[in-house]
Amino acid sequence: MTRSNKPLVLLNVSDPAPFREGLVTAGLADGFELAHVPPGGSFSDDQLAQCEILLAFGAPPGMLSKMPRLKMIQSMTAGVDGWMARKDLPPDLPLSAARGTHLPQMPENILGALFHITKHYATIADNQKQSKWVRSQSATLAGKTLGILGLGAIGADLARKAAALDMRVIGTRRTPGAVPHVDTVHGFDGTNAVLAQSDFVVLLLPVTPQTENMFDRARLKTMKPSAWLINFGRGALIVDEDLIAAVKAKDVAGAVLDVFRTEPLPSEHAFWQTPGITVLPHIGGGHPDRDKVVARLFVENVRRHLAGEPLKELVPRDKGY
Numbered sequence: 001m002t003r004s005n006k007p008l009v010l011l012n013v014s015d016p017a018p019f020r021e022g023l024v025t026a027g028l029a030d031g032f033e034l035a036h037v038p039p040g041g042s043f044s045d046d047q048l049a050q051c052e053i054l055l056a057f058g059a060p061p062g063m064l065s066k067m068p069r070l071k072m073i074q075s076m077t078a079g080v081d082g083w084m085a086r087k088d089l090p091p092d093l094p095l096s097a098a099r100g101t102h103l104p105q106m107p108e109n110i111l112g113a114l115f116h117i118t119k120h121y122a123t124i125a126d127n128q129k130q131s132k133w134v135r136s137q138s139a140t141l142a143g144k145t146l147g148i149l150g151l152g153a154i155g156a157d158l159a160r161k162a163a164a165l166d167m168r169v170i171g172t173r174r175t176p177g178a179v180p181h182v183d184t185v186h187g188f189d190g191t192n193a194v195l196a197q198s199d200f201v202v203l204l205l206p207v208t209p210q211t212e213n214m215f216d217r218a219r220l221k222t223m224k225p226s227a228w229l230i231n232f233g234r235g236a237l238i239v240d241e242d243l244i245a246a247v248k249a250k251d252v253a254g255a256v257l258d259v260f261r262t263e264p265l266p267s268e269h270a271f272w273q274t275p276g277i278t279v280l281p282h283i284g285g286g287h288p289d290r291d292k293v294v295a296r297l298f299v300e301n302v303r304r305h306l307a308g309e310p311l312k313e314l315v316p317r318d319k320g321y
Helices: 017-025 045-050 105-118 121-129 153-164 188-197 240-248 290-307
Strands: 008-012 033-036 051-056 072-075 145-149 168-172 184-186 200-203 228-231 254-257 277-279
Touching: 008 017, 008 045, 017 290, 045 051, 051 290, 072 290, 105 121, 105 153, 105 200, 105 228, 105 254, 145 153, 145 188, 153 168, 168 188, 184 188, 240 254, 240 277
Parallel strands: 008 033, 008 051, 051 072, 145 168, 145 200, 168 184, 200 228, 228 254, 254 277
Antiparallel strands: none
């Protein structure tokens, strides 16, 4: 098979169409050879040897060491801890995270979790199946305190929407500073202060050496016994056994979890059967137009790569996210 001398862009995604079309529309496609390999598919030795730009959710172990011409990676996900944990990731290889591409879906799903906790629609639906009329009263969100750990793009949008529900919002971010609709913004060292005040705690943190396993039994005890934990960040933020113990002991009221250390969550995992813990099948940020949003970021970063400019949403290696 005869190859062109053009640099190769490898699209390791289910549907390459939005990314191909984006490059064509931007007038960038003619400068590259485009190849598509679906997730789980096999890469040829030639593709690995010739690839200059990689778009992917991840890569098999050892793959990057076989890509001597690789100049840029565009991650399909906002979380890049999987990439950062790789021993074959060159320290100077530009890596872009798909930050901000989960809008507006993730804040809406987190609001859905808040309504699930405070309203009784799930119970009402079960009662309807039995033709049972059972009156109940819902708890209000207005006047409650929402603590957001990780006030990035998702957290800031969630704060805006929660404030519209008359909730008080506090939280943490890497660099403390004013965030619209947030009463108080702490640095990471203010985490316990946020936990002590919050009726609902939302985790939107990346996994780093500082955050991995941070929600152990001791940390959970800093929360109100009436408070709920909502994790839409990463599964490894939580020590699973400690959360189960805390919920059973009523150290916290319960938890809604959308991310897990192993996905799909194994059927034998205790989260499934622990009263007070709701398991969601990682619905957080997926939405019908997300590939188009990621494609816009990808195309812009291809343009920047060609122009010798820093990538948008470039991952600082010293921060790891």
